Every structure is written in structure tokens, then in C-alpha cells.
Amino acid sequence: MYPARPGLLIGFHACDQSVRHKIVNNRSMLHNSANDYDWLGNGMYFLENNRQRAFDFAENLHANPPKGKEVINDPVVLGAVIDLGFCLDLLKKEFIGFAKQSYDTLKDLFSILELSLPQNAPLGTSKDLLMRKLDCVVIENIHSLQRKENGRPFDSARGVFIEGEALYPTAGFYEKSHIQLCIRNPNCIKGFFIPREEGPKWLVP
Helix, strand or coil: CCCCCCCCEEEEEEEEHHHHHHHHCCCCCCCCECCCCCECECEEEEEECCHHHHHHHHHHHHHCCCCCCCCCCCEEEEEEEECCCCEEECCCHHHHHHHHHHHHHHHHHHHHCCCCCCCEECCCCCCCCCEEHHHHHHHHHHHHHHHHCCCCCCCEEEEEECCCCECCCCCCCECCCEEEEEECCHHHEEEEECCCCCCCCCCCC
């Protein structure tokens, strides 16, 4: 009954300045990420209303270019106005249930086939599970089950991720926590923009 958040929201995507220039000037479009370790499955990725975290990510990609990916020479942030549409929102109980059901289905299938399920794993020296192969296959399986059951396809996916060090002992807050958006339906993106700096004479509403 209430599958979507009302209204539009802002997302930020880390990229090279040349890529942002092409997209903002309507000469190119963001490509779907289709890695087997994508945190929310395949699609176009944004951080929800978190410009600074997106810029930090762009700078990290600049300093540590991933193998086989385009190098970010001039790290910037691309803004987008987004309507999530029919969203696989993993902050909502009913969709959390979808993920659990998907995992159970996969676990039984892999057991029958005598195969090992993909696993989430850290990358390099990080303690965070940055290579989320299990999560990716669970999310992609949800989309597969929707198609098999002739269910309404999800336009997007949304999830909160706890990342980084705790802010202080026993804290429930972490330095890199954020909300990610994965857009599968490109029509959810209503427009792109270059984020502007706030004017010094006025408060930000």
C-alpha cells in the first residue's frame, strides 16, 4: 500500500569531472554497475543526500584506482534528482522479508547443487565487508523471483550501510554510515546537476 517515499530526493554520485560534464550536458548517461559484488545489485548508484561522503568516495577512487575501472583524475560529485518509484526499500519490514526469503531460497538451491554460496568479504586492510557478493546475489535473486512470478519490477533499491570506525566506545554511530540508492529504471532520474556551494549571506533552508 505504501511502497514508495513521497516526493523527489537528491542523490550524489562520485565520478571524474569529464564524466560529469558529459552527463550534465546530455552527451552521455550513467552506466549500470554490473559487478558481482555490488551492494544493492546491479544499477546506477547514488548516495542519498550525502554530498560530502560521495566526494570522499571519489577522492578515494582517485587515490586507489580499482583495477579494470576508469581512472578518476579529477574527482567530483554529480547530483541527481530522483523519484524512487517502486522501491525495494531495505529499511522497510516487508522488503527485509523479501531479502530473507531470497537468501533462504538460494541457500536451499546451492545446497541441492552442492555448491557454496558467494560470501561477503573485506577488501585489503579494511575491516568492512566491501566485496558483497552474497548481498548482490540475494538482491538479484529478488528481481529474478519477481519476474518469474510476474510481479511488478522494482525501479530502485535502497539500503543503509554501517561502515567505518565507531565514533566512540560502544557507539551506535559510525564514521562512514550512509544510505545508498541503486536505480534500475533510468526514468527514475528526473535530472542531473552540478552541486553548487552555499551562498555566504544566507542560511541554507
